[in-house]
Structure formats: C-alpha cells, structure tokens
Amino acid sequence: MTVAPTDLRIPPDLLPVDGRFGCGPAKIRPEAVEALTRNRLLGTSHRQAPVRDLVGRVKTGLATLFRVPDDWEIVLGNGGSTTFWDVAVCSLIERRSSHASFGEFSAKFAAAAARAPHLDEPAVVSVAAGTTVLPEPLPDADVYAWAHNETSTGALAPVQRIHGADDRALVVVDGTSAAGGVDLDVTATDVYYFAPQKSLGSEGGLWIALCSPAAVERIERIAATDRWIPESLSLGLALQNSRQNQTLNTPAIATLVLLENQLDWLNGLGGLAAAGRRSADSATRLYGWAERNPWATPFVGRPEERSPVVGTIDFAGVEAPQLAAALRANGVVDTEPYRKLGRNQLRIGMFPTVEPDDVSALCRCLDWLLERLGGPAA
Numbered sequence: 001m002t003v004a005p006t007d008l009r010i011p012p013d014l015l016p017v018d019g020r021f022g023c024g025p026a027k028i029r030p031e032a033v034e035a036l037t038r039n040r041l042l043g044t045s046h047r048q049a050p051v052r053d054l055v056g057r058v059k060t061g062l063a064t065l066f067r068v069p070d071d072w073e074i075v076l077g078n079g080g081s082t083t084f085w086d087v088a089v090c091s092l093i094e095r096r097s098s099h100a101s102f103g104e105f106s107a108k109f110a111a112a113a114a115r116a117p118h119l120d121e122p123a124v125v126s127v128a129a130g131t132t133v134l135p136e137p138l139p140d141a142d143v144y145a146w147a148h149n150e151t152s153t154g155a156l157a158p159v160q161r162i163h164g165a166d167d168r169a170l171v172v173v174d175g176t177s178a179a180g181g182v183d184l185d186v187t188a189t190d191v192y193y194f195a196p197q198k199s200l201g202s203e204g205g206l207w208i209a210l211c212s213p214a215a216v217e218r219i220e221r222i223a224a225t226d227r228w229i230p231e232s233l234s235l236g237l238a239l240q241n242s243r244q245n246q247t248l249n250t251p252a253i254a255t256l257v258l259l260e261n262q263l264d265w266l267n268g269l270g271g272l273a274a275a276g277r278r279s280a281d282s283a284t285r286l287y288g289w290a291e292r293n294p295w296a297t298p299f300v301g302r303p304e305e306r307s308p309v310v311g312t313i314d315f316a317g318v319e320a321p322q323l324a325a326a327l328r329a330n331g332v333v334d335t336e337p338y339r340k341l342g343r344n345q346l347r348i349g350m351f352p353t354v355e356p357d358d359v360s361a362l363c364r365c366l367d368w369l370l371e372r373l374g375g376p377a378a
C-alpha cells in the first residue's frame, strides 16, 4: 500500500523553524509583524506629519541601504512593479526602448512597451529561461530595460551600463526580488525600481523607484509635453508627491511600517553587502545540496547566473508537485515553481529574511521525502 504524499509526516526535528519559502509575497519577520501591532499610525491620515515622517524614514532607510547618491530622488507610488511598467511606458520611455527578455517578468515590461500607441516598436532580445542576456545597444533607444533577478526562472543578470548605448539613454532595471538581497552599484542604473514584498520583507502594492538626475530630467521633460498620461501613471506627479513624503493616493500604511522595520534590520545587519552574504549563504547550501543529490539539479546551468535569492531546482525520478504538496502538508509552503515555466521543479525563496539554517533544514526534509517518493534516481 502506498502512502499519499500529503499523508507523509516529516519528523519534527527535521523541519525548518519557519516554513515560508515563497518568492513573493515572502516571509515577513515576526518582529516586523509585532511592530505593526504596537504601531499608532495605522488608521491615521497619510496627509499628516506622522505618516509623512514614516515615508521620510523609509526613504532615508532606502537611501542608506542602496547607497543612493545625494542628488538622486526616491519616488514611490501605488500598484507594485506591474504598475511601474505602465508608469515607465507613459513617463520614462521617450520613443523607443531596448529590452532583454529572459522570463515572465522581463517579458512583461517589453510587452507593455510594445502595446503603447505613442512609442515605436521596442527592440527585444530573448534567451531561453534559465539564462540571461543584456539589451542590444541601438542608436535610437532611449531606455534600456531588463530584470536584475528573473524571479520566474531564478536567473540573476548583471547590472551595468550598456556598452555602445547613447549617453542620454536611461538604464531602467527591475530590482523586484533582488532589491535588498543582492548587492549592486545603483549608479550603474538610472532607475532601479522594485516592490517591497520580496527581499524587503513587507507587503505588496507599492512601487519604489530610485531615480538618477538624468532620470528626473527625463521625467520632468516628458511631463511637460502634451503626451496624455493618466494621473496614476504619471512619474512627474509621483515625483512631486514623493518630494513631500506623500503618494498620489492613499498608500497601505501597514506596508510602510513593515518596510521601515525591515530596512532598519537590513541596515543593522551591515547593509546591502551583509544582506547579500546572508542570501548567498542560503544559496550555497541549496545549490550545493542539489548538485550532490542524484534526483536534483540546479535549473540555471551557469553558477554565476544562479540567483542567491530565488533558487530553482529541477527534479528527475520524482514528481516535484508531490514534493511541494508533501512539504505543504507539513507546513513548509510555497516551494511550487513559477506557474508558467512548466518544469518539474521547485522554487525556493532565499531572501535575507529566510534563515540559512532553515534552508539546510528544507534540504534535509527533501532528503527524507525523496527516500519515500523518489523512484530510481536519474
């Protein structure tokens, strides 16, 4: 008689202390959630000083974490990174963008630009899932766009200037999922944008853009033209509001409180470099385990492209959905792969919030499950 995967009971001493391994929303530190229960700002006006001061502290915390130069601006608005693609289409791309596409998220920004009636057809270079590429330099491209960490595949791309691009072109990098867990030189970009529900250990619904002086100049120039830009997609308006520590419309104050707490924690750890080392430690444990395990292989072939924050592991000789279901039945959740990738895979969030020891525990749980669910190893 065979046991259903969801009836398997993993011995408690093998289980991680915290079983949240999602790639967004992702684990939120219990200390941050406690800070919410004590907070007196929830349910008060975002137009009054106390919440505006909170926004100001979040901006300061971000400036410290990302070592943002003094002449840059930190802009925020509602809608998350998906909304930011439409914001960028309306308020950042002048005529034509050049994109690199290597997964769902980088592809979506390119698709948004392709649909915009006021822009020329974007250039898009695509490569197979699990690898990365940089956008092609083109004489008429005024925005270069790609994702730092392609969360759908677990591939990490470089953040750098595009060799051969026009000096006036802007580098616009999607940092969602990487931001806060992977060190970078933000001055290699003009706009580094992200949402805080991944490495930044908060909730979704907010977008944040770190903007260089060149980006600010572009935003203000486009805002002054007669291009029709819906107010909610106007970076010009968002910039004006952010300068007043406000957002165009009501933000979720809980998201800001959680974000402030996480920024304090990350900066206290030693900033982005220390946060990056924590995720890299987790990643070494996961990929090392997968390389030694006969059923498992890291999906991203080139070690230097393997994300330290989103680990994707292919399985052979066992059905990965059964592993995910068995883990879930034991309180270890969100190890399922990105839905549209369609691989026999698990995807593990290893954001700085996740304890490296919990990643080791997860590997031990997988060993235990593979002994019971795995067929002959490939």
Ligand SMILES: *Cc1c(COP(=O)(O)O)cnc(C)c1O
Pocket (backbone or CB within 6 Å): 024, 079, 080, 081, 082, 083, 105, 147, 149, 150, 151, 152, 174, 175, 176, 177, 195, 204, 205
């Ligand atoms: C999660 C994610 C997004 C989408 O973020 P939302 O806030 O849900 O819109 C975009 N890009 C990347 C790289 C992501 O990981």
